[in-house]
Amino acid sequence: MPLSWNEIKNRSSIWKDLLSLFYPHICAACGRNTPPHGHVVCVSCLYKLPKTNFHLHKENPFTERFWGRLSLQAGAAQFFFTKGSRTQQLIHQLKYKNKQEIGVQMGKLYGAQLRESQLFRQVDAIVPVPLHPKKEWSRGYNQSALFAQGLSETLGKPLLNRALQRSTYAESQTQKSREERLDNIARAFVIGDAGALRGKHILLVDDVLTTGATLEACGLRLLDVPGVQLSMATMAITMD
Ligand SMILES: [Zn+2]
Incomplete structure (x- = not known):
């Protein structure tokens, strides 16, 4: 039948x-x-997904987090990050479940938004926050570099993956005071290719903005290169 x-x-x-x-x-x-x-x-x-729309405002909670720390041309995060939210789940899958495509796709989507913003139109090149080589080796990829790759594709700006690197200086972060930890982070990054950065407006990219210590350390290194202007973008920002 x-x-x-x-x-x-x-x-x-x-x-x-x-x-x-x-x-x-x-x-x-x-x-x-x-x-x-x-x-x-x-x-x-x-x-x-809770979009911030920070890219539409020169001053916003993202840029405020860096007041008095370094000079930012523009700063924005794609989504708000709260506990138990869709954003948290998305980032968890990207970082710990080998869902590399999440980084690229969200980057492409966000690049399309940033392209419409006067603030981000001046960017010349994109630099991801580097992972420690040991961590990148065990994870198999750098999630921030994947997000940066997506941004690079839709913004039509080159991705400089080796311009900023982790220094070989690395000590355990445990059993240290806050000052010692911050000093450690500040020393964790080095310029890998100053020639590629010189005179450019750099968009520095990370996965999540929390305290901003890592982005600040990277940003200060980049600003040491003559003529560099700095903007930042992350996939998410914590708000507490
Ligand atoms: Zn869904």
């Missing part, structure tokens, strides 16, 4: 469910819905 259309549909959805056990393609932000083909987040999350 031939199957009815509904039976075929039911069976095919059972198959899809079975297949998804082996080839899970669920939204990286909500973990429930199926995203459109080739996308990492579902349509609902794409809409509901």
